[in-house]
Amino acid sequence: MNGLSILEKAFKLEETERVPWVPFVGVHGGKLIGVDAESYLKSSKNLVDGISKAVELYKPDGIPVAFDLQIEAEILGCKLIWSKENPPAVVSHPLSEGVELKSLSLPEKTDGRIMVVLEAASILRKKYPDLALYGLITGPFTLALHLLGSDIFMKMFEEPEYIAEVMGFCTQVGIRHSEMLMESGCDVIAVVDPMTSQIDPMSFETFVSPYVGEIFNKIRMKGKYSSLFVCGNAQQNIEVMCNCHPDNISIDENIPLEYVRDLALKKGISFGGNLKLTSVLLLGNELDSQMEAVSCLDLGGKKGFILAPGCDLPMDTPVANMQAVSGLVHDEYLQEVARKLEHTSSLKPLNLEGYWIKGKVIMDIITLDSASCAPCQYMVEAVKQASIGFGDRVIINEHKIKEKVGIRMMMALGVNNVPTICINGRVAFISQIPRKSELEKAIKDAL
């Protein structure tokens, strides 16, 4: 089943064989091809190369063409500060600096950096016909905040009619931008509106719902899919977000996934998220990333859930961590291993004092359970076969992580992957089952 098909099933709340996976590769694509964030976001070629590399490495079902919530704001007159590692930041707000709303126009294809993204989308569409392409637009409330600054929060109370006008304009900007993205081949339009996490449900219903709802209707009329993406602490707004009838809502780690799942499914809306970005994907290791991913998979389930990072991947996210997640998405064995390792924080490593025997080679094999798991069984068998010629000079111990003592041994040996072979306390072979000759050589070297 191709990426777009599996995502369509998720959007329609049909059960899927596995959970679809959509890594939000924004400026991280620049890291993959060795360019900084500014160069990445200003060049169609760089976007295509970066996303192509991400597709190769992370095997996604869907991926955004670009993650940049400043494109519309820049066209409308907001000043940006560029950065080597992040998307640019908006640092001026025209509507608070004397510019009148009526002087602003809807964007054209040739304005700003719109064409950079549209060209990239067209090329990626031809290159990956089965991949779901996400086109991102800035949600109308966040765009309104870019134009007005934080004054918007007081003006919502003091000048609601004016805010309604601004929101109306920002909605038309969003619709125009969505149309361009869809024409260029995007299958899913993600309306990214993080600033709505700042407001309460009643304000959301007044100042956001009718506007994003209009955008979703336009997308639906074109036969494409829509996602409402709000990062930040938006738990108070999940219900009203669903009531806007996007095909999907997407959230970050600030909101419990099970809370979103229960509410979204009740409303008939698919949902996505919410791998921890900084503490796990950026700063953790592969094992952390896999444990986080399986936790999300188990909470989200196989109906209506799309696995994704909570937000735009930090540029320096280790490739290995993302590959650990994508590997696990496609491999139930790895999921099972990660589940077993999940509850280890309260365990302490075994004390290996007195464990080693002079003159003997101790082969420790960390497995899920060779009795019930094929890769583990082959690993144990391979070690046994290779050890025959050495008689009782080789001692073979299997440590099953289904058991707490197995996990404690894994911790004591410093093992991060399963299955793994250690020889006299050193990690020797990870995941791959070594040839007999390789094992025999390793044992000889240890003796």
Place this chain on the structure above:
Amino acid sequence: MSIPLRLITGFLGSGKTTFLMNYLDVFSSSRKIGVIQNEFSSSSIDGQLIRQNNGVYKMLEVNNGSVFCVCLLGSFIDSLAAFIEDHNPDEIIMEASGMSDPISIGQIFQSVKLRNKVYLDYSWTIVDARNFFNMKAIRSRLEHQIRIANTVVVNKIDLAGNDIEFVVEAIKKINPFASIERSSYARISFDWKKKAFNPSPIIESLESCKPDLQSVVIKSSRIIRIENLKLFIDSIKDEFIRVKGFVNTDKDKKTIVQGIFDDYSYFEVDWFPEITELIGVGTFNNSEDYTKKFEAYCND
């Protein structure tokens, strides 16, 4: 020795920058202070105001949503680590964007680059007394900031008229443990002997020991029975000097907890839509995952 970071939060116009300037007026000549400013909107105006202050301090301006968006926290970690390395301040005072999440700020101190170098020591939330009840649209964000504050500074009391005591009452309902200071022009007494200011009354007394303090944030969506919460707190008292936060102790109840050393208070409130968040300061075991340890006491 790790550096205490003191946080100023509050929405735009509440008086955060004025508060910061008052703080620098009093302390910048006697301490080496690092100043961090983050505004989601243009910061050049506020930055200029601060620079006009004649005190001696080093400044880090963060002009994007770094301290708001989880996707940008990594970049802030790098900036802060470099700032500490370059300037080695005695303390850091940070004016955070009104839209930033103080808990996210606390979380980054557990990262490898910042652990043992800086800890979240104290936070003030500045509230505009005149507009407090008008800020309906952003109520939940404002309440979140008040909830994690050590001191809430009710500012612009000269403009609030008779509403001031209603504001104070509302704040006490949100955070029964915070100290409350009433002020005009964000001026409060910075007499360190007064509890309102003394950021770390217990920790100050440990000055001669100079412990290496850290802060840790525990976030969880799980529910924990109140008796298990107390057991959890008991289990960490050796390592945590101070803990505060709000915890899901039932489907429709939350418990606000605060304590120093052995003295803890628990206050039950109606549920609001946020996950459990606890901030602790102490001398920790770096390899311990305290969120997982907390969740081991949860009952669901």
